[in-house]
Amino acid sequence: MQLRKTGWALLFALALLPACGRGRGRTLEVMYVSAPQAFLRDRVAAVYNKTATVKNGDRLDVLDREKRFVKVRTSTGIEGWIEQRYLITQQVFDHFQSLTKDHQNDPIQATGSTRNDTNLHIEPGRDTDHLYLLPAASKVSVLARGMAERSGVVAPPSPGKRDKAPGPVMEDWWLARDAQGHVGWLLARMVDLDVPLEIAQYAEGQRFVAFFKLNDVQDEDKKVPQYLALLTEPKDGQPFDFDKVHVFTWNVKRHRYETAYRERNLNGVLPVTVTHEDFGKEGDLPVFILRVKDDSGNVVERKYKLNTPMVRRVLAPGEVPAKPAAAAKGKRRKRRE
Known part of the structure; x- marks a missing residue:
């Protein structure tokens, strides 16, 4: 009799296991790597092992969250933890896709090259979301111009107008398309336009x-x-x-x-x-x-x-x-x- 009770208890425990594990490994949402490169760790602790390296633009399945870390799974099935600040949401990614679609036939106004490693932003502004990182000397096509206020910087008062309150500092931004066809906003001063030398002298x-x-x-x-x-x-x-x-x-x-x-x-x-x-x-x-x-x-x-x-x-x-x-x-x- 005791053996029968033990058997039933064992079967009941085994039946509970799938329910207890339900949700583990299930994708909560999809995110994308916005950093140039980042690594996954096996645990959120001071001491950890690296499980994988992910690159800019990689798609990751989110499995769990813990404070400022996110547990993810790569396209190859490797799992690990990564800092939230290295990722953007599916919504931001979709916005970039819409930018690319909406401006795929826009006439090119100029061509140029990036001075340094530069991020493609979702809209003008240094603090806006960004996804794709363009390495230095990347070729881009300029499609339009925009402006954004540079946060934390105030323009000095104009001579003779000391009584006038200083205004914000505005920066020019280019809507640009990179060699891979991605469209986004670049800080204009980070792009050198390829003005033909024969006419550049007449500036x-x-x-x-x-x-x-x-x-x-x-x-x-x-x-x-x-x-x-x-x-x-x-x-x-x-x-x-x-x-x-x-x-x-x-x-x-x-x-x-x-x-x-x-x-x-x-x-x-x-x-x-x-x-x-x-x-x-x-x-x-x-x-x-x-x-x-x-x-x-x-x-x-x-x-x-x-x-x-x-x-x-x-x-x-x-x-x-x-x-x-x-x-x-x-x-x-x-x-x-």
Whole structure:
């Protein structure tokens, strides 16, 4: 009788084992490694063994949590503990996926390279979530510009305006696409734009924001590109993406670049579109479309064509041509006098 009771107790205990272990090893959520590299440990203690190394962007299944540590399982089935600060959530990862999808067909405004190891952020700002780490000298394509306040830093008061409260320091950010197709925000000062050397010398103290090859011209036995460039003051936090436009054409007689067209004081907004269009007797010509804000803050498009070496506005039906720039300059000169 006693043996029968012991047997029943043993069977009851064995039946409880699956229930007690239910949930162990079950995935609670999915997270991703945002650090360049991290290791997993076998326990949360001062003394531990490393069980695996994980890299930036790796997907991990979360099995358990303990204070600032998370127990995870890798794609190869290895389990271990990792610090929470090295991970981002599925929600943040999905946001990056949406950024990539939403901007996969955006026109490239410039290309460049990262100065140092740099994180791709989910939105402009040093304290925003980030996932992908771009090594130094990584090639990126610039798609748009944004701004963000630099936390903890206050701009010094302007001379003659000591009574005015100091404002925040704003930083420029680039929406960029890396070589793997990931899209995110990069601190602009961490990217060196690949401005063609032949036109970089004409910056005149301004900062290149974007540049485009319009077409090529034949000069003896070689083809030479002609460029559109967008510039602004070398200062972050401007209310516009660009305020100057230059078109550089090649003089086949003098074998040199010349500034065929320039326009200033624009409230320009990226992106700019470069294409070509058939103008009948003039032929197929390069065309670029600027987006600028008018006095009311509305964004309007302005089309231009290049018939080397002349750049001309292409007016939309019903559009009234603007006053000549020379007249505006004359008025400014008169006011100075």
